[in-house]
Amino acid sequence: MALDLHENEKKWQQYWEKNSIYKFDRKSKKPVYSIDTPPPTVSGTMHMGHAFAFSQQDFIARYKKMRGFNVFHPIGFDNNGLATALMVEKKKKIKSKNFSREEFIKIVLEGTLEEEKKMIAAFKSIGISFDWTLLYRTIDKLARKTAQHSFLDLNRQERLYRKDAPTMWCPNCETAVAQAELEDKEIASTFNNIVFKTEKGKEIIIATTRPELLPACVAVFVHPTDGRYKDLVGKKLKVPLFDLWVPVKEDPRADPEKGTGIVMCCTFGDQTDMEWYYAHNLPLRMAITKDGRLNELGEKYRGQKIVNARKEIIEDLKKEGLLKEQKPIKHDVNVHERCKTEIEILPSKQWFVKYLDLKDEFIVKAEALQWVPPFMKARYDNWINGLQWDWSISRQRHYGVPFPVWYCKKCGEIIIAEEKDLPVDPLKDKPKKKCKCGSNEFIGEKDTLDTWFTSSLTPQINCRWVEDKAFFEKMFPMDLRPQGHDIIALWAFNTVVKALFHQQKLPWKTITINGWALDPKGKKMSKSLGNVVRPEEMIDKYCADALRYWAGLPVLGEDVPFMEKEMVSGRKFVTKLINASRFVIMATKDIKVGKIDKKKLLPEDKAILFDKYEFSKALNPTRNFFWLEFADFYIEEVKSRVYNDKGSSGKVAAAVLHEIAWKTLLLLSPFLSYATEEIAQTQFKSRLKEKSIHLESWPEADTSLIDEEAEKIGDAINKVVAEMRKKKTEARKPLNAPVKKAVVKIEDPKVLKEVEDVIKRTMSVKNLEVKKDKEFSVKIEF
RNA sequence: GGGCCUGUGGUCUAGUGGUAUGACGCUACCUUGACAUGGUAGAGACCGGGAGUUCAAUUCUCCCCAGGCCCACCA
Numbered sequence: 001m002a003l004d005l006h007e008n009e010k011k012w013q014q015y016w017e018k019n020s021i022y023k024f025d026r027k028s029k030k031p032v033y034s035i036d037t038p039p040p041t042v043s044g045t046m047h048m049g050h051a052f053a054f055s056q057q058d059f060i061a062r063y064k065k066m067r068g069f070n071v072f073h074p075i076g077f078d079n080n081g082l083a084t085a086l087m088v089e090k091k092k093k094i095k096s097k098n099f100s101r102e103e104f105i106k107i108v109l110e111g112t113l114e115e116e117k118k119m120i121a122a123f124k125s126i127g128i129s130f131d132w133t134l135l136y137r138t139i140d141k142l143a144r145k146t147a148q149h150s151f152l153d154l155n156r157q158e159r160l161y162r163k164d165a166p167t168m169w170c171p172n173c174e175t176a177v178a179q180a181e182l183e184d185k186e187i188a189s190t191f192n193n194i195v196f197k198t199e200k201g202k203e204i205i206i207a208t209t210r211p212e213l214l215p216a217c218v219a220v221f222v223h224p225t226d227g228r229y230k231d232l233v234g235k236k237l238k239v240p241l242f243d244l245w246v247p248v249k250e251d252p253r254a255d256p257e258k259g260t261g262i263v264m265c266c267t268f269g270d271q272t273d274m275e276w277y278y279a280h281n282l283p284l285r286m287a288i289t290k291d292g293r294l295n296e297l298g299e300k301y302r303g304q305k306i307v308n309a310r311k312e313i314i315e316d317l318k319k320e321g322l323l324k325e326q327k328p329i330k331h332d333v334n335v336h337e338r339c340k341t342e343i344e345i346l347p348s349k350q351w352f353v354k355y356l357d358l359k360d361e362f363i364v365k366a367e368a369l370q371w372v373p374p375f376m377k378a379r380y381d382n383w384i385n386g387l388q389w390d391w392s393i394s395r396q397r398h399y400g401v402p403f404p405v406w407y408c409k410k411c412g413e414i415i416i417a418e419e420k421d422l423p424v425d426p427l428k429d430k431p432k433k434k435c436k437c438g439s440n441e442f443i444g445e446k447d448t449l450d451t452w453f454t455s456s457l458t459p460q461i462n463c464r465w466v467e468d469k470a471f472f473e474k475m476f477p478m479d480l481r482p483q484g485h486d487i488i489a490l491w492a493f494n495t496v497v498k499a500l501f502h503q504q505k506l507p508w509k510t511i512t513i514n515g516w517a518l519d520p521k522g523k524k525m526s527k528s529l530g531n532v533v534r535p536e537e538m539i540d541k542y543c544a545d546a547l548r549y550w551a552g553l554p555v556l557g558e559d560v561p562f563m564e565k566e567m568v569s570g571r572k573f574v575t576k577l578i579n580a581s582r583f584v585i586m587a588t589k590d591i592k593v594g595k596i597d598k599k600k601l602l603p604e605d606k607a608i609l610f611d612k613y614e615f616s617k618a619l620n621p622t623r624n625f626f627w628l629e630f631a632d633f634y635i636e637e638v639k640s641r642v643y644n645d646k647g648s649s650g651k652v653a654a655a656v657l658h659e660i661a662w663k664t665l666l667l668l669s670p671f672l673s674y675a676t677e678e679i680a681q682t683q684f685k686s687r688l689k690e691k692s693i694h695l696e697s698w699p700e701a702d703t704s705l706i707d708e709e710a711e712k713i714g715d716a717i718n719k720v721v722a723e724m725r726k727k728k729t730e731a732r733k734p735l736n737a738p739v740k741k742a743v744v745k746i747e748d749p750k751v752l753k754e755v756e757d758v759i760k761r762t763m764s765v766k767n768l769e770v771k772k773d774k775e776f777s778v779k780i781e782f
Numbered sequence: 783g784g785g786c787c788u789g790u791g792g793u794c795u796a797g798u799g800g801u802a803u804g805a806c807g808c809u810a811c812c813u814u815g816a817c818a819u820g821g822u823a824g825a826g827a828c829c830g831g832g833a834g835u836u837c838a839a840u841u842c843u844c845c846c847c848a849g850g851c852c853c854a855c856c857a
Contacts, residue, residue, distance in 0.1 A: 209857070255857085258856090259857055263857040269857075271855090271856095333856070376787095382785055382786075382853060383852075385785090386852095485851065486852085488852080489853085553805090555795095558788085559788090559850075561794080563793080565793085565794090565807080566794080566806080569805065571819070572819055572820095575817070575819050576817070578816090579817035579820090586816070624804070628804090631817090632821080632822095722822090725822055728812090729811065729812080729822050734811090734814065735812065735814060735822065
C-alpha cells in the first residue's frame with residue numbers, strides 16, 4: 001500500500017504547528033543557537049533559491065536542536081523597498097504620493113498580508129523550522145524604531161554628517177544612488193571628435209561621448225608624458241558652441257591611448273572628473289538638473305533632456321564644422337539597477353555615515369568571523385578595499401523609514417529626535433522642544449533612509465535591541481548568518497559595520513554563504529529567460545522531502561543547477577526508507593528491542609561534518625549506508641534468519657535491524673523531515689521519547705560495541721553473496737534460484753565458519769563448501 | 783584590467799602524490815515472502831589544455847583556455 005506523501009506531509013506540518021515544535025523557549029536553560037535569517041522580499045512567491053537556501057539553513061537548525069541547543073530561528077519579511085511599494089501601488093491602484101508617509105506604511109503593512117500568507121504557507125510546506133511567532137517586517141514599528149535608534153547612536157558617536165556632495169544621482173527616480181545600487185549596462189553610443197580651438201585658432205580635436213556636457217567643461221587634460229600636447233599645457237582652449245575658455249592641464253589619469261589622448265573634464269561627467277575636481281581645485285559648473293535636463297548654463301539648450309540636448313548639440317556642431325568625426329562605439333555605463341537609467345553625478349545635500357577611516361578595522365575585525373566557505377572572506381575584503389565614498393544613507397523617496405530629523409526653519413539647526421519618542425515621522429511629528437534660537441518652526445526631513453540602513457540591523461531587530469535589553473544581552477551576537485554570495489558587499493558588510501559601531505562586536509560568530517539555484521543549464525533563473533521553476537510545482541509533483549534532499553546534496557557555497565531527476569532520486573529514497581522501515585517493523589514485531597549496534601553508522605562522524613557545515617557529506621554516506629549496505633545486504637542476509645529461526649539468533653538479528661533503522665532515521669531527520677517523522681511516529685513509537693523526532697537527541701554510537709571481528713565477517717559475507725549473485729546473473733537465473741552445491745575458496749575460511757548458514761539461506765544453497773585458497777573464488781552448481 | 787571560485791564517464795558529483803567514488807541515464811537479466819517508485823550485473827572517464835617539480839600527478843607549482851560572481855575602468 002503506497003503512502004500518499006502529500007497528505008502525509010500536510011498531516012505532519014499541522015502536527016508540528018499544533019505542538020509548537022519549533023518555538024523558541026525563552027525560559028530554557030539550554031545554550032542558545034541563533035540564526036539571522038535573510039528576510040525575503042514579500043512578493044507572494046517563493047523562488048527555488050529560497051527553497052534551496054532555507055532548506056540548507058534548516059538542516060543546520062534541526063541538527064543543532066538535536067544536539068541540545070535552544071534554537072532561535074526567526075524570519076522577517078522585507079517590505080521596506082521600492083519593489084514592495086510598487087507592488088502595493090499596482091495592486092491597490094493607488095499612488096504613494098497621495099498619502100502621507102505614515103499612512104502609506106500602514107497600507108503596505110496591511111496590503112502585503114495576503115502575500116505574506118502565501119509565502120508563509122510555502123515555507124511551511126517545505127518544512128522549514130522557522131519560529132513564526134518571531135516574525136518581523138523591515139518597515140514595521142520595531143524595524144523603524146531600531147533603524148532610528150541606530151541613527152541616534154551613530155549621531156552620538158559623531159559618525160553622521162550631512163553635506164553637499166557630488167552624489168551619484170538617478171535623474172529618472174530623482175534620487176541619490178549608492179555605489180551598490182549601480183549596474184553595468186552596455187549601450188551603443190558615439191565617440192564624437194569635437195573641435196576646441198587655441199587662442200591662435202589652431203584646432204584641437206577632443207573625443208567625447210557626452211557633448212551635452214560642453215557647458216559644464218572646466219578643464220582639458222593630457223598625460224604628462226604625452227609629447228603631442230606638451231606646448232598646449234598651461235594655455236587655454238575655447239569650448240565649441242559656448243563662450244567658454246578652459247585651461248589645459250596635465251594629469252596621469254588622462255590616457256594617451258584613448259580617443260585623441262586629450263580629454264575634457266566636466267563637473268561631472270564621471271568619477272574621474274570628480275577626482276580631478278578635487279585634485280586640481282577646479283571650479284564647479286553644474287549644467288545638469290536633478291530631473292536630468294540642462295540648466296541655464298546650457299544656454300539655448302536649457303530645459304532639454306540630456307539625450308535631446310546631446311542630439312541637438314551634435315547637430316549644431318556639425319553645422320558649424322566643429323564635428324570632425326563620429327565613431328559608433330559600445331561601452332559600459334553605470335546605470336541605476338532599478339530603472340536602468342544612466343547615472344549622473346550631481347551635488348546635493350545628503351546624509352552620510354563616515355566610515356572610510358575604518359576600512360582596515362572592518363577587514364581585521366571580520367577575521368574573527370568564521371567564513372564558510374573561507375574564501376568568501378576575500379570578496380568582503382575586496383569590496384572594502386575598493387570603497388571610495390562614505391556610506392550615503394539618504395534616499396529621495398517617499399516610502400521608507402524616515403530620518404528622525406528636523407531642520408529649524410529660522411536658523412537651519414539640525415534637530416535629532418529624542419530616544420523616547422521613537423519611532424517618529426518628522427513630516428507628521430514635531431520636536432518636543434524649541435530650537436535653541438528660540439524658533440518653534442521646523443521642517444521635517446523629507447528623505448528616507450537607505451533600505452540597507454535598516455536591513456543591516458537584522459541581528460539587532462531579531463534580538464530586540466530597542467525593546468528588551470536583558471534579552472538582547474543574552475542573545476547578541478547571534479551564531480549564524482546564512483546568506484547568498486551576491487550580497488556580501490551589501491548586507492553582510494553593512495551588518496558588520498553597524499554591529500561594530502553599536503555593539504563594538506561582530507554581529508555573528510559564523511557566516512555561511514550559500515550558492516544559487518540555477519536552471520539545468522547553469523543559467524540564472526529569471527522571468528525573462530522563462531526558465532523559472534517554482535518549488536511548489538516540484539513539491540506537488542514529487543514531495544517536499546525530495547526537494548529538501550536535492551538541497552542537501554551540494555557543498556555549501558556551490559551554485560547548483562536544478563535537475564528534476566534529483567527530485568526523482570529524492571522521492572525514491574523516501575519510498576525506500578519507508579518500505580525498509582516497514583520491513584524492519586514487521587520482522588521485529590514480537591521481539592524485544594536489543595541494544596546492539598552495527599558498524600559504519602558512526603553518528604559522531606556525521607556530527608563533525610555538520611559542525612563544519614558540510615552537511616552534504618553527512619547526507620550522502622548515510623543514504624548509501626542505508627540503501628547499499630543496510631537494505632541490499634544486511635536486510636537480505638537477515639531475512640532468512642528472522643523468518644525461519646525463531647531462536648535466539650533470530651532475536652539478535654531483529655534487534656540489530658531495529659537499532660540501525662532507528663539511528664539512520666535520526667541521522668536523516670534534519671534532511672527528510674517529513675518521512676522520518678512519519679516513520680518514527682507510526683513505526684518506532686517505542687523508541688520515540690519526545691513529541692516529535694525533531695525533538696530527539698542526536699544518536700550516540702556505542703563504540704565499545706564496534707567489533708572488528710564482526711566487521712570482517714560481515715565484509716566476507718557481502719563478498720561471497722555479491723559473487724554468488726553475479727554468478728546467478730551470468731547464468732540468467734533468478735536470484736532465489738536454488739543452488740545444489742557451492743564451493744567458496746577464500747584465504748581465511750575461519751571467518752565464514754559461523755555464518756555459513758546465513759550464506760546458505762540468503763542464496764538458497766543446499767551444500768556449501770568453504771576451502772582455503774589465496775585466490776578468492778566462488779563456484780556454484782544448479 | 784584586478785580579485786575570488788569552478789572545470790572529473792552522456793549529465794551531476796566524491797576523492798586522492800601511485801590512473802578514480804556514487805547517483806541519474808543507458809544495456810542485459812530477474813514479478814525472491816518491505817519495496818518493479820524494486821533487485822542483480824554490465825558498458826562508459828586516461829580527472830579542461832600545456833609546461834614544470836617528482837621514481838610517480840587527476841591530486842603540488844606556473845602559464846593558457848572556458849564558465850561564474852564581485853570590483854575597477856569606461857573622454
